[in-house]
Amino acid sequence: MCTLEKRGRLFLLTLTGDGEHRLNPTLLDTIRSAITQIRSDPSSSQSVLITTSHGKFFSNGYDLALAETHPPLRAVMSAKLRSLVADLISLPMPTIAAVTGHAAAAGFLLAMSHDYVLMRRDRGFLYMSELDIGLVLPAWFVAMIRAKVGSPAARRDVALAAEKITADRGLEMGIVDSSYGSAAETVVAAVKLGEEIVRRGADGHVYGRMRETLLREVLYTIGSDETASSGVRNSGSKL
Numbered sequence: 001m002c003t004l005e006k007r008g009r010l011f012l013l014t015l016t017g018d019g020e021h022r023l024n025p026t027l028l029d030t031i032r033s034a035i036t037q038i039r040s041d042p043s044s045s046q047s048v049l050i051t052t053s054h055g056k057f058f059s060n061g062y063d064l065a066l067a068e069t070h071p072p073l074r075a076v077m078s079a080k081l082r083s084l085v086a087d088l089i090s091l092p093m094p095t096i097a098a099v100t101g102h103a104a105a106a107g108f109l110l111a112m113s114h115d116y117v118l119m120r121r122d123r124g125f126l127y128m129s130e131l132d133i134g135l136v137l138p139a140w141f142v143a144m145i146r147a148k149v150g151s152p153a154a155r156r157d158v159a160l161a162a163e164k165i166t167a168d169r170g171l172e173m174g175i176v177d178s179s180y181g182s183a184a185e186t187v188v189a190a191v192k193l194g195e196e197i198v199r200r201g202a203d204g205h206v207y208g209r210m211r212e213t214l215l216r217e218v219l220y221t222i223g224s225d226e227t228a229s230s231g232v233r234n235s236g237s238k239l
């Protein structure tokens with residue numbers, strides 16, 4: 001599940017517990033209602049969102065096991081994640097992902113859906129695992145990779161080599177903004193960055209509108225991606 005804490009003008013959204021924080025309908029709904037709560041706060045346009053997690057995982061992606069046992073939930077999970085990411089793109093405040101554990105596939109995408117990515121250096125991978133598990137990346141995932149990963153070689157390594165990317169490798173690739181020695185240091189740094197950003201006093205509504213324009217292609221692809229809830233190759237995936 002997740003908790004939402006207000007620290008001054010920062011909102012700290014934490015994926016709680018020692019599990020893999022698999023993005024199933026329940027967790028996605030919980031995160032989305034936290035975002036709704038943040039958006040309705042009177043101070044929202046003068047705040048910053050920090051998203052982090054407990055345990056070894058930031059998020060290990062969609063709940064594959066649930067998708068296997070309840071195939072109709074594939075489309076539900078896909079639709080809920082797309083709504084969550086669209087919410088994050090339009091949120092009237094800067095967003096920071098404090099990645100303190102593995103972020104795989106949809107979990108990696110969730111981290112990339114934030115404006116800043118801070119990550120612990122000693123543990124944790126950013127890992128688009130789809131190639132390794134026989135799933136085709138949805139077009140909207142690719143749109144986010146294009147928007148957030150600058151070089152063709154880095155995009156190839158993310159999507160077509162399914163590289164397990166450490167924080168320092170993510171720094172080289174331009175995916176990670178800064179890396180830290182531990183989970184605690186990563187969160188402290190995210191709070192410090194959030195406070196610096198809040199002090200700038202920018203209007204969050206202006207910020208959100210500009211982010212929507214910057215990520216217009218992602219928003220368009222989210223809305224039109226008919227492959228979003230399939231993804232499995234004709235030969236069947238190795239799920």
Ligand SMILES: CCCCCCCCCCCCC/C=C/C(=O)SCCNC(=O)CCNC(=O)[C@H](O)C(C)(C)COP(=O)(O)OP(=O)(O)OC[C@H]1O[C@@H](n2cnc3c(N)ncnc32)[C@H](O)[C@@H]1OP(=O)(O)O
Nearest residue numbers: 061062067074102104105106122123124129166229230231
């Ligand atoms: C179709 C079903 C989906 C339904 C959804 C709706 C429909 C959508 C259709 C489209 C689908 C396409 C998009 C799909 C998205 C998804 O999300 S699908 C789900 C995908 N999820 C996964 O595939 C899970 C991937 N995760 C993993 O493979 C592993 O969990 C992991 C991330 C690789 C972690 O493995 P684990 O063994 O647990 O790792 P550790 O034990 O922590 O570490 C392993 C070794 O690596 C060392 N290490 C860890 N971090 C670091 C570091 N930063 N630097 C250096 N070394 C590190 C660690 O010490 C370990 O080393 P040893 O101790 O020596 O083993």
